[in-house]
Amino acid sequence: MEPTTHFFESIKLPHFEKEQALRIVSIATATAVLYQSYRYITADKTTKKPGLKEIPVAPSCYPYVGHAFSLGRIPSDTIRQWHKDCGPVIKIKLGRRVWITIADPALAHKVFVTHGAQTSYRPHLNFSHKLFSGGGKNIGFGQPGEIWNRNRAAAAYIFQPKQVEKYISFIKKEGVDMVQRLFDYTERDGTVDPFYHLKLNYLNCIFGKCFGRTFKNIEDEEFLEMTSMVENIMKYLAMESDLTNYFPFLERFDFLNGGIINKTQELMDKRHPLFMQYIAETESKEGHNYVKALNESEFDFSDDDKVLFMSEMVAAGSDNLAIATNWLIAMLCHQPEVQTKLHQELDLFISTHGRLPESHERANVPYCFATIREAMRWRSPTFFGISHSVIEDLVVDGYLFPKDSIISGDMMSLHMDPTFYENPEEFNPDRFLPNAKSLHAAATGKLEERDTFVFGFGRRLCPGIHLAEAELFYTTTQMLASCLFEPTSELPDLNTFRYSGNNILAMPFQVKITKRANSVV
Numbered sequence: 001m002e003p004t005t006h007f008f009e010s011i012k013l014p015h016f017e018k019e020q021a022l023r024i025v026s027i028a029t030a031t032a033v034l035y036q037s038y039r040y041i042t043a044d045k046t047t048k049k050p051g052l053k054e055i056p057v058a059p060s061c062y063p064y065v066g067h068a069f070s071l072g073r074i075p076s077d078t079i080r081q082w083h084k085d086c087g088p089v090i091k092i093k094l095g096r097r098v099w100i101t102i103a104d105p106a107l108a109h110k111v112f113v114t115h116g117a118q119t120s121y122r123p124h125l126n127f128s129h130k131l132f133s134g135g136g137k138n139i140g141f142g143q144p145g146e147i148w149n150r151n152r153a154a155a156a157y158i159f160q161p162k163q164v165e166k167y168i169s170f171i172k173k174e175g176v177d178m179v180q181r182l183f184d185y186t187e188r189d190g191t192v193d194p195f196y197h198l199k200l201n202y203l204n205c206i207f208g209k210c211f212g213r214t215f216k217n218i219e220d221e222e223f224l225e226m227t228s229m230v231e232n233i234m235k236y237l238a239m240e241s242d243l244t245n246y247f248p249f250l251e252r253f254d255f256l257n258g259g260i261i262n263k264t265q266e267l268m269d270k271r272h273p274l275f276m277q278y279i280a281e282t283e284s285k286e287g288h289n290y291v292k293a294l295n296e297s298e299f300d301f302s303d304d305d306k307v308l309f310m311s312e313m314v315a316a317g318s319d320n321l322a323i324a325t326n327w328l329i330a331m332l333c334h335q336p337e338v339q340t341k342l343h344q345e346l347d348l349f350i351s352t353h354g355r356l357p358e359s360h361e362r363a364n365v366p367y368c369f370a371t372i373r374e375a376m377r378w379r380s381p382t383f384f385g386i387s388h389s390v391i392e393d394l395v396v397d398g399y400l401f402p403k404d405s406i407i408s409g410d411m412m413s414l415h416m417d418p419t420f421y422e423n424p425e426e427f428n429p430d431r432f433l434p435n436a437k438s439l440h441a442a443a444t445g446k447l448e449e450r451d452t453f454v455f456g457f458g459r460r461l462c463p464g465i466h467l468a469e470a471e472l473f474y475t476t477t478q479m480l481a482s483c484l485f486e487p488t489s490e491l492p493d494l495n496t497f498r499y500s501g502n503n504i505l506a507m508p509f510q511v512k513i514t515k516r517a518n519s520v521v
């Protein structure tokens with residue numbers, strides 16, 4: 001009741017008593033609900049066309065609200081179950097908007113890649129489109145067109161393998177520093193939660209490359225501020241996070257919706273000056289960084305463009321990697337035999353070559369690379385990647401994907417498809433042996449040639465994929481060459497997810513990380 005009282009006290013309604021105002025608001029809301037219900041029902045009928053297979057509507061759909069209140073605590077868990085009950089493609093209704101999720105790799109590939117010309121758009125959502133991407137001016141939430149092409153070309157330029165090479169020694173150093181911190185914290189406290197150390201490592205990797213500066217440790221206030229900004233961005237990017245996208249009348253009653261309009265605006269008001277300051281600081285920094293790379297290139301970025309570009313890279317290029325590596329560590333606690341095999345393979349390479357492997361030598365440490373890949377298959381870092389939108393009515397395999405519907409691949413379901421992956425529930429790095437093809441090769445090409453979906457699809461495929469591969473490879477090999485991961489009496493929970501919006505996070509866990517007695521580094 002308190003926010004309601006506060007709301008009515010804060011608005012200026014000189015001609016109405018509060019009770020009158022409350023009645024008016026109720027009547028207005030009821031009218032809006034009835035009007036929207038009418039439009040919702042009639043709109044739905046117009047999408048039905050003869051001779052087409054009906055995409056099943058997921059269960060627990062209610063008039064007007066659709067599934068908005070049926071998604072549960074972890075929407076991906078609910079949607080995965082709906083796929084099991086209703087099949088590989090389902091329709092979810094959020095107010096008047098239609099969200100179609102796909103759990104079948106072949107259908108997903110056809111929809112997003114074969115028909116990429118129609119499906120490489122992004123839905124217009126309040127936070128991602130209007131605020132985070134400044135009205136569609138960044139890569140992730142811009143629509144195909146001139147600005148998006150420029151941004152994508154700039155990303156392709158700074159993330160091409162040749163450019164990634166320039167930062168390898170920096171990535172390696174960050175890995176060495178993180179391992180030392182893991183040892184220090186274990187020595188001090190007996191055990192350590194690796195997640196924030198991984199976040200610091202990967203945030204430093206991308207932040208260092210963007211701006212030529214890094215954060216000291218996990219208590220560093222600037223690190224905490226930046227990591228909280230990234231976490232909030234990931235939270236608000238989730239489809240279900242902001243109901244005003246589906247019930248626009250809620251914009252007038254922000255307090256009913258958790259104050260999301262205020263919170264997202266505040267977040268972006270904080271981002272702009274902070275990133276402007278980081279960009280300005282790079283002028284005086286020695287060495288190469290992405291801001292300088294953009295300045296030197298012909299892409300013609302204004303300072304505001306750079307804020308959008310860099311903040312997107314920091315958000316997209318840090319947490320996903322930490323989440324993937326955190327799941328890997330959680331899994332190693334459960335499967336010590338996998339860890340032993342990883343140690344043996346790496347030790348053999350190091351003894352033979354007198355150094356750790358480079359990422360282009362992944363075929364020489366195939367089990368190690370396969371384990372990184374299996375960790376991402378088994379627990380994809382995101383629930384739905386980034387959702388796409390279809391620009392015109394599209395029929396694929398007899399299913400109608402209506403114009404403007406939001407479409408997503410359900411990552412967990414795609415990677416648990418038994419026709420695509422044998423015994424998918426089993427964590428088994430051997431499934432990716434002996435093929436040590438790059439992540440890019442694994443995520444592109446014909447359906448029968450690809451065996452990962454975690455980096456998305458076709459024209460929208462993650463442009464940071466080469467960088468992601470390098471960072472995952474060097475961080476993991478550095479850790480495994482030096483560290484022994486031992487569980488505490490409580491093993492990490494592998495089956496419960498922590499809600500964080502867009503990402504699939506493990507529940508917090510502790511692990512003992514010590515220097516391996518027989519380490520050869």
Ligand code: HEM
Nearest residue numbers: 139140316317320321385386454455456457460462464468
């Ligand atoms: C484990 C690490 C990563 C994962 C799992 C991941 C996953 C994804 C996914 C699923 C998408 C959406 C693709 C689609 O819409 O079909 C995406 C897009 C994107 N990623 Fe990544 N990513 C990772 C790392 C990175 C890194 C390191 C960067 C750059 C620093 C990056 C930058 C981007 C950008 C800019 C987009 C938007 C592309 C567009 O909309 O055209 N990502 N990523």
